[in-house]
Amino acid sequence: MNTKLYKKVHTLATELMKAAEKGNQAKFDEYYTELKTLCDENEHDSVKNHPVQWETLADFCDDTEEALPIYEKALGYAEEIKSNDFIASISYAIAIIHQQEGRTVKALRSAKYADESAKKIGDAGLQQDIKKLLNTLT
Template identity: 55%
Template sequence: MINTKIYKSVYQLAEKLMDADSKGNMQAFDALYAELKAICITNENTDKDHPEQWETLADFTAEMDEALAGYEKALV
């Protein structure tokens, strides 16, 4: 089960990432992506580590190899 606080943070960041992308605001997108990535890294290998955060990060990752690595972490 995903921590509610983390779920809300990931969900809100995903919405903001989609908004920044739709507006072509790459500066905001990059900052939001970094924030989402930091959540994933902070929670990695802890009791707060959850596949949803990794899958969401992978969904917004442009590089295919990096995205696949995120999806693989979500599967584990």
């Protein structure tokens, strides 16, 4: 992953968190727009485009139904680069949205996909979260 891109996304995520914690909607919107612009500008650049920017954008989206297609886009990019870390975390986020919206079959499908990918990485916390979700869905 491009280090410059990662640092930029991380900085924007930090600023988004600070704005949210302070209840500063104007600053939140400003940073969210900056992140969205970054995603849009990098989307067709094979070097700069990365699922981290799209997953972060979706993470900070206020509307779950708007976040879902962003997560799906992020998942597609994660699959392109065969990144099990991103596939697992993004699929988990998608499963949570489907669960919240009462779409149990889709939630279960996404949670199982997250679980398959999580087994290939060393993130015990994510694996535990996925297992908990799977237990609530089955």
